[in-house]
Amino acid sequence: MNMRLLISLILLCLSSTICAESVEVENVRIWAAPDSTRVVFDVSQAVKYKVNLLDNPFRVVVDLENTAAPTDFAQPGVGDKFLQRVRGASREQSNLRMVLDLKKFSQIKSFQLQPNKHYGHRLVIDLFNKQLDEHTEQNLELENQPTKNSLRDIVIAVDAGHGGEDPGAKGPSGTYEKTVTLALAKQLVDLINAEHGMKAVLTRKGDYFLRLRKRITEARKYKADLFVSIHADAFRDPRVNGSSVYVLSQRGASSEHARWLAEQENASDLIGGVSLDDKENVLVSVLLDLSQTASLEASIDVADRVLGGLKKVGKVHKKHVEAAAFAVLKSPDIPSILVETAYISNPAEEKKLRSESQRRRMAMAIKDGLKSYFSDYAPEGTLLASRKHIIARGDTLSLIAQQYRVSLNSLRSANRIKGDRIKVGQVLTIPALVN
Numbered sequence: 001m002n003m004r005l006l007i008s009l010i011l012l013c014l015s016s017t018i019c020a021e022s023v024e025v026e027n028v029r030i031w032a033a034p035d036s037t038r039v040v041f042d043v044s045q046a047v048k049y050k051v052n053l054l055d056n057p058f059r060v061v062v063d064l065e066n067t068a069a070p071t072d073f074a075q076p077g078v079g080d081k082f083l084q085r086v087r088g089a090s091r092e093q094s095n096l097r098m099v100l101d102l103k104k105f106s107q108i109k110s111f112q113l114q115p116n117k118h119y120g121h122r123l124v125i126d127l128f129n130k131q132l133d134e135h136t137e138q139n140l141e142l143e144n145q146p147t148k149n150s151l152r153d154i155v156i157a158v159d160a161g162h163g164g165e166d167p168g169a170k171g172p173s174g175t176y177e178k179t180v181t182l183a184l185a186k187q188l189v190d191l192i193n194a195e196h197g198m199k200a201v202l203t204r205k206g207d208y209f210l211r212l213r214k215r216i217t218e219a220r221k222y223k224a225d226l227f228v229s230i231h232a233d234a235f236r237d238p239r240v241n242g243s244s245v246y247v248l249s250q251r252g253a254s255s256e257h258a259r260w261l262a263e264q265e266n267a268s269d270l271i272g273g274v275s276l277d278d279k280e281n282v283l284v285s286v287l288l289d290l291s292q293t294a295s296l297e298a299s300i301d302v303a304d305r306v307l308g309g310l311k312k313v314g315k316v317h318k319k320h321v322e323a324a325a326f327a328v329l330k331s332p333d334i335p336s337i338l339v340e341t342a343y344i345s346n347p348a349e350e351k352k353l354r355s356e357s358q359r360r361r362m363a364m365a366i367k368d369g370l371k372s373y374f375s376d377y378a379p380e381g382t383l384l385a386s387r388k389h390i391i392a393r394g395d396t397l398s399l400i401a402q403q404y405r406v407s408l409n410s411l412r413s414a415n416r417i418k419g420d421r422i423k424v425g426q427v428l429t430i431p432a433l434v435n
Helices: 002-019 130-143 177-193 212-221 256-266 279-311 347-354 356-376 397-404 408-415
Strands: 023-033 036-043 049-054 059-064 083-091 095-102 107-113 121-128 154-160 198-202 226-231 244-248 322-324 336-340 388-390 427-429
Touching (some): 023 083, 023 095, 036 059, 036 083, 049 107, 095 121, 154 212, 177 198, 177 226, 177 347, 177 356, 198 356, 212 226, 226 356, 244 279, 256 322, 279 356, 347 356, 388 397, 408 427
Parallel strands (some): 154 198, 154 226
Antiparallel strands (some): 023 036, 036 121, 049 059, 244 336
16 A cells, blocks of 8 residues: 555656646747748747737737746847847746837737647747738739829739748758749849839748738739749659649649649648638638639640740650649639749759759749730730830840731831831830731
8 A cells, every 4th residue: 555655656746747847948030021020939848828018118028837048049130120129038937038029019919839840839929010011002002003094014923932930842952942932033023024014023022931822912912913933842752853833723633743732832821820721711712713714724824835934944844734722823813823943852953943043044934934925915904915015125126026926027017117227215016916
């Protein structure tokens, strides 16, 4: 009887010791987006905590129970719109108080995340101001309204996959997908903006997390005519290589490979702490049923031309456009494509993605495909639809005729040009295509 009592006491002591095990804050990471800031506490296990917003001055107080103070933690950058400083200290011996000093009033949202393949337990604090975000949307809408009798540029939203605490795939040498997709997306934007009648905008401008639905919202803010998502995914077999172009599949993926990739990309929202299974998706599915057909037809045409461009600069994984259930492509009103530029899991392709010149070749191929499509199907009210061309340095009549797919003689006739002499800044009328 005494032995049983002794064993019970030992087990009770062990249980108390385990329960009293202190939580460690292993790291504090800060991701500043244009309209929000995310503070992530990497903790050794799930933690009990309280969050309070105080004023005079504005600050967020995070009290963590039975938690040891970190030895060091990150500080916000100068451009952070919400966060001024992070500080912390032990409180009441075993507890920790972290204080986020704010630059202005912010709404706050907090939640804990379970471990995944990239991180362990995390406590996330989001700082944002919904009213300011809505005000920005209104300003963008006014800014993008063409003036009376004016013609607008075609707008292309370029989306760099992943970002922030969602790094995406990782190459054999440690290259993160989120890094190369942003670099390539910026190159693509520069190339598009150099084209007459075309304008490109980035959905993600820096290293921060953007949920999949938010990427579509960003494109809609700018009244985009096309959405292009840039990725560099990985596969189980490191020998797999080549570029691919995807459109949305309403019936599911076109292959097991495509389905596997779609599942990986759609998991990004779970990594960021936002489930895809919510009421917003129900509304989106209804909208898709009503208006997806025309958008999908345009998406397939664009995707086919982009794939054709990529075939000229390297190997493609499949010779045809594929379809998969990528959540980021589910915009009912904007034609959308997803470009897997290369497989970062392949050592040779990882090296190619790290090369600025190689990324530029891929960006040029994508741009050429987009330009080819809009040369034929420019929306009404745009400069390209007006069939006008402003002469740029290096242009020749024969090249312009080839670009617009008209004969050289008809181009001369429409502009009353007898020879081949043209000058920079001269505006040419492009004759209508003859069916």
